[in-house]
Amino acid sequence: MRPRHLRRRGTLAAAATTLAVLCAGQTLAAPQAAAAPAPAATREARTSTASEVHATEDTTARAIAAALTDPAWRARVRQAALTSDEVAVTALADGALRTALATADRRIAAAKGLAPDVGPLLRLRLGDPSMRGALTAGTEPWVAAATSDDGPVTAYDSKGRAHTLDARKAPARPVYVVDIDGSRALAAGLDVLHEELARRGVRSADPGPESKQARTSAAAAGFWTTRITAVSLTDDQEPWIKGDAEIYTLVTGFGHDGKVRVDPVDMPYLDNDGTVYRPQQVLVNWSSYKYDLADAVMMEEDGSTNYRDLAKAIAAVLLTVTDQGAYVPLVNAVLDAIPDDWWTDDPDYVDSWYTLARADNGTRYGARGNGWMTLEPYFVQEL
Template sequence: MRPSHRRRHGAVVTLAAALAALGTGQTLGAAAATAAPHFPAATSAAPHSPAPASAVATAQDQAARAIAGSLSDSAWRDRVRTAALASDQVPVTTLAHGALKTALASADHRIAVAKGLDGQVGPLLRLRLGDDSMRPALTAGRTPWVAAASSDDDTSTVTAYDSHGRAHTLDARTAPAHPVYVVDIDGSKALAAGLKILGAELQRRGVASAVPVPTTAQSTRKAAGQAASAAAGFWTTRITAVELSDDEEPWVKGDAEIYTLVTGFGQDGKVRVDPVDMPYLDNDGTVYRPNQILVNWSNYKYNLADAVMMEEDGSTNYRDLAKAIATVLLTIADQGTYIPLVNAVLDAIPNDWWTDDPDYVDSWYTLARSDNGTRNGARGNGWMTVEPYFVQEF
């Protein structure tokens, strides 16, 4: 089950809620005081970049049709059934052969291009059984229908295809009795590749960005020739626990793929964005204890930073995202006091991207280096417990 999301329209969050857990004792500048959490207005002036959602959705739908038609071959159908019962992530392009493999490889390529990923990412399409309740019927030998996963949280219907090419309209909220294979994208693989491209593109466009932060705290090695010192290292903020809120979502959707953009002013006084991959955050209503580094304070000029948590729904073009964010953030100058950047990041995302993705999950304004305890998100969609953590060099 994915975490809940709420689109930009109609959301109201107070500044008090966003800053309730600040507790740093630091007085923020006038710019910070007026930066109340919000969803950007529908008339945002952010640079427009065509959303790749339609290209990805079309490729997935074509893949679903091709796979459905291929299931008329009993030997192939048995092979897919065995794989689907054994794993919830079947690399269907790799498993396929002949004309089907060619068709799926073509769809994979179109998806990678739409997402701004390079040719080294490999096959992204995967197949899974839509719901565990379908396992008995699949095991009994019923020929499954095949549907493409939707990236729209609010969809009410799902179109599935049978082996004769006929379309069946299904309820998105109630899993059907008939077994259905769902074709979607390996989100973890796409996100890992996408965040690397996002960081590289931000750097190329003049916004400093580190490589995605590792899942768990890791020590660092000293540069050659430096003397060993017990005090050498850097301070970080580490996530010890995190949970996102419950929400009823379509059975056709799989696990969430969550990442966070940490923003602030670098040591050079310029805005920087550091992407943080959160591959463990699969389900809502579940408390995860990752001990993951969120902020490396040695990268920042001030002792405050912001965090914007997003979900990759399958259609994000990371090169376009980097361009949009850089275009807006490069206009923000260091005024000698900390300025929250959450709103600027949200305003940078082109309006049509909010139709399906990338989904805004939650945001944390003014995370402080001294924060030690639970911080609720500004949207109220999640919370995380953080602590100062010193990474010691050796």
């Protein structure tokens, strides 16, 4: 019998080799630098992104499952999964497996149109809290990739066998879910969205909590904003294998130059449907807009969004909208910019709010009926 440390090294190396071999046949879609693609080309790019992300997650799940034959690795992952909601699995691994997981991280970042230095994106979590007891008791866990639809879930055991699970009913057996760090991906993605929109002629404020324009205005005399005092989304009964939602909102209107602008707003606190959040978050900075009206389209990052493709699609439509001397709602233009095949799951369209007014003070329900926000005018005082 081989010594334990040699068996462990062989197990993790074999899992890493499996991941490397399975990923080797995948081809990354290079970011498009040309003008906005035709609908067919956009659909192909979208399909390529989704396939690349999902395939990489799936091969990662198989590799991690294979590595669970090593007792030390199995114990390390179990301890991490029981003590944390999400585990940075690349950092948890070592040797050849860690190298292979790092390669998978970079592959996912490239498929999503993110910079290679975005950092580790792969995460591992326990599929459902109900599985904690069985995992603690020593039941062998399976490993599955987070799916982007409501179809069957494929989980792998340590021998490489595939098992089909019901997406709507959590199994009794513990299942580790390989997913993407949505918060990290969304934050980096909104940076890309801002840069790409600006490069294509659609002005956009920085997606951080305070834009440069806002700081300049505040230094001068202060400015009016619309602030969210409460927000909630309807329970949509998503499958157990999906994690928390990663919500962002595209605020649109006409800038002072009469051209359409898009300001992405990250809403990292909006994790769960059916919960009322009270963020006191600024949604609209009115100093950026020509009119006292703006629109908002709320979206969910669900793993397979390529932010460069999203920016190209939006810019291609919004650049055709011109200022007619009166406010024109832009929600429909944004929704029309999203290709038909994006309406399956990624990125999810959550809801939209037409003609938000600077004077709005109260609860506004979304046009889709999937959410509501309580808004109030808020003046950012000069420092």
